[in-house]
Amino acid sequence: MKKILVANRGEIALRVMRTAREMGIATVAVYSEADQNAPFVRYADEAVFVGPPASSQSYLRIERIIKACQDTGAEGVHPGYGFLSENATFARELKAAGITLIGPSPEAMEVMGSKLAAKAAVKEFGIPMVPGTDEAVASAEEAIRIAREIGFPILIKASAGGGGKGMRIVEREEDLESQMKRAISEAESSFGDGSVFIERFVSSPRHIEVQVLADTHGNVVHLFERECSIQRRHQKVVEEAPSSILTPELRDAMGKSACDVARACDYVGAGTVEFLMDGDRNYYFLEMNxxxxxxxxxxxxxxxxxxxxxxxxIARGEKISFNQEDLTINGHAIELRVYAEDPKNDFLPDVGTLRTYRRPEGPGVRVDDGYEEGMEIPIYYDPMISKLVAHAEDREAAIEKLTRAIDEYKISGVETTLSFGRFAIRHNAFRSGDFDTLFVKDHYKPEFLDTYDKEEAHAAAIAAFKLLSDSPAQHATSEGPSLWKLKR
Known part of the structure; x- marks a missing residue:
C-alpha cells in the first residue's frame, strides 16, 4: 500500500496523514467547497474536490470517493470516524473496486451496527449484558409484560440507534405505550429502522470502553480502558485513560470480554467495545464502535x-506488532474535546471566525486539530475544533497539566467548551473519581463558569499591568496604572 485516500476532513484527516507520511505512504485528501483552504488539504500529497459544503453532497458521496481513489491510484482508504466510517455499503463497494478499506469487514459493521444483532452475536461468549430483550419488541402489550418482569425503570432503545436518538427512559407503566411510540418514530426518522428493544435502566452508570485490535492472523488484543462518563446530550466531552476505579482484576475481565466481542464478529482492525458499569462495579456490554x-x-x-x-x-495483512503481555500502562492521560459550543447556553453550537487561535504547548501536551487563526468554523459539520490531551505520571499530575494547557489555549471569535472542561476536571467529584454519566446534570450550572471568566479577566489584567510596567513610557513617569483599577 503505497498511497491511501483519507475519506474525512479536519483534525482526524491530518492525524491519519501524519502517520502515513512517517510510514512513507503518500496521501490523498478529499475536500468540499467549505474546506478548500483547510490545513489537511494542503498537507496531503494530492487533493480531490468532491462537492458542495453539505456532507450529503460531498463526504458522503460514495461514488465520488471511489472515483477519487481510481483517479489518483490510491490503493486504500482510511475513513477516520463519522461520515462513511461505519457504512457497510461503502466497505462493499470499495472491495468490489479492488480498494482496501483500512477497517473491518462490512459483515462486522452490520452485526455491530445493530444493537440486537450485536447482543445475539456475543451471547455465546457469556459476556455480561443488561437484563432485557434480545429481539425487537413488537407491541406495547409485549413491552409491558417484559417491563413487569425486569422491573421499572426501563430503557427503550433503538436497535440502529446512537447519540441518544430513539432512546426513552420510562419509570411508570402508564407511560410506556406513549414513550414506545415516540422512540419508534424517532428511530424511523433518524435511522430508517423503527426496531426498538427494552433493557433495565441502569441508573447513574459509568461509561467505560475498551480499545481492541484484531488482525487477519487470529490475534486479538486489548489496549486497556478509557473512562468516558462526562457527557452532554449523551455525547462525550472529557475522556481519560485508565479509569480511576478499575482494579487490575476488573481490568483484565473487561479486557477479555472486549476481545471476545471482537471474536464474536470476526473483527479485523481497531475497534472499541463500550460497557456500562453500575454502582456495584458490575459491567454490561453496550455496543461496539x-x-x-x-x-x-x-x-x-x-x-x-x-x-x-x-x-x-493490519489492512496490509501484517500481524499486530506486539502481544498482550507486551503492554503496560504508562501514566495517565486526559482528553478534552474542544467544541465551538456555548456551555452557558445548553452547549449549543457557536460557529464563527477564529479571531484568535493559539495552541498550548509543553511536555505531555498534545493538540489534534485542523484549524488555524482566521479560519471559519463551518456550520455544515460537527463543531469540534480540537482534541486537547495531557499526559503525566499520574492522574493528579495529568489534571494539573490539562488545567495549565486549558489556561494557555487562547481562542476568540467563538464560544468553546474550554471553560466547561476546566470546571469539570477541577470539580471535587472528578478529582475524587466519584462521578458518572449524570455529572453535568448533578454538578454543573452555567453560572458556575463565571468564576472561570473572572480568573481569565484577572490574568489578563495582570499581564496588561506587567506589559505597561515594562514599557519605556511607563518608566518615564512617576505614577503607574492602578492594579486595583485593572482588576476591576
Whole structure:
C-alpha cells in the first residue's frame, strides 16, 4: 500500500496523514467547497474536490470517493470516524473496486451496527449484558409484560440507534405505550429502522470502553480502558485513560470480554467495545464502535502505540506488532474535546471566525486539530475544533497539566467548551473519581463558569499591568496604572 485516500476532513484527516507520511505512504485528501483552504488539504500529497459544503453532497458521496481513489491510484482508504466510517455499503463497494478499506469487514459493521444483532452475536461468549430483550419488541402489550418482569425503570432503545436518538427512559407503566411510540418514530426518522428493544435502566452508570485490535492472523488484543462518563446530550466531552476505579482484576475481565466481542464478529482492525458499569462495579456490554474513536489519543499516550499505524499494517495483512503481555500502562492521560459550543447556553453550537487561535504547548501536551487563526468554523459539520490531551505520571499530575494547557489555549471569535472542561476536571467529584454519566446534570450550572471568566479577566489584567510596567513610557513617569483599577 503505497498511497491511501483519507475519506474525512479536519483534525482526524491530518492525524491519519501524519502517520502515513512517517510510514512513507503518500496521501490523498478529499475536500468540499467549505474546506478548500483547510490545513489537511494542503498537507496531503494530492487533493480531490468532491462537492458542495453539505456532507450529503460531498463526504458522503460514495461514488465520488471511489472515483477519487481510481483517479489518483490510491490503493486504500482510511475513513477516520463519522461520515462513511461505519457504512457497510461503502466497505462493499470499495472491495468490489479492488480498494482496501483500512477497517473491518462490512459483515462486522452490520452485526455491530445493530444493537440486537450485536447482543445475539456475543451471547455465546457469556459476556455480561443488561437484563432485557434480545429481539425487537413488537407491541406495547409485549413491552409491558417484559417491563413487569425486569422491573421499572426501563430503557427503550433503538436497535440502529446512537447519540441518544430513539432512546426513552420510562419509570411508570402508564407511560410506556406513549414513550414506545415516540422512540419508534424517532428511530424511523433518524435511522430508517423503527426496531426498538427494552433493557433495565441502569441508573447513574459509568461509561467505560475498551480499545481492541484484531488482525487477519487470529490475534486479538486489548489496549486497556478509557473512562468516558462526562457527557452532554449523551455525547462525550472529557475522556481519560485508565479509569480511576478499575482494579487490575476488573481490568483484565473487561479486557477479555472486549476481545471476545471482537471474536464474536470476526473483527479485523481497531475497534472499541463500550460497557456500562453500575454502582456495584458490575459491567454490561453496550455496543461496539467499528472504527477509530475520537478519544483514541489517550490510549496512545498511555501505551505508546500508534493506533493508526497498527490499522494500516493490519489492512496490509501484517500481524499486530506486539502481544498482550507486551503492554503496560504508562501514566495517565486526559482528553478534552474542544467544541465551538456555548456551555452557558445548553452547549449549543457557536460557529464563527477564529479571531484568535493559539495552541498550548509543553511536555505531555498534545493538540489534534485542523484549524488555524482566521479560519471559519463551518456550520455544515460537527463543531469540534480540537482534541486537547495531557499526559503525566499520574492522574493528579495529568489534571494539573490539562488545567495549565486549558489556561494557555487562547481562542476568540467563538464560544468553546474550554471553560466547561476546566470546571469539570477541577470539580471535587472528578478529582475524587466519584462521578458518572449524570455529572453535568448533578454538578454543573452555567453560572458556575463565571468564576472561570473572572480568573481569565484577572490574568489578563495582570499581564496588561506587567506589559505597561515594562514599557519605556511607563518608566518615564512617576505614577503607574492602578492594579486595583485593572482588576476591576
Amino acid at each position: 467499528t472504527r477509530l474513536q475520537v478519544e483514541h489519543p489517550v490510549t496512545e499516550m498511555i501505551t505508546g502505540v500508534d493506533l493508526v499505524k497498527e490499522q494500516i499494517q
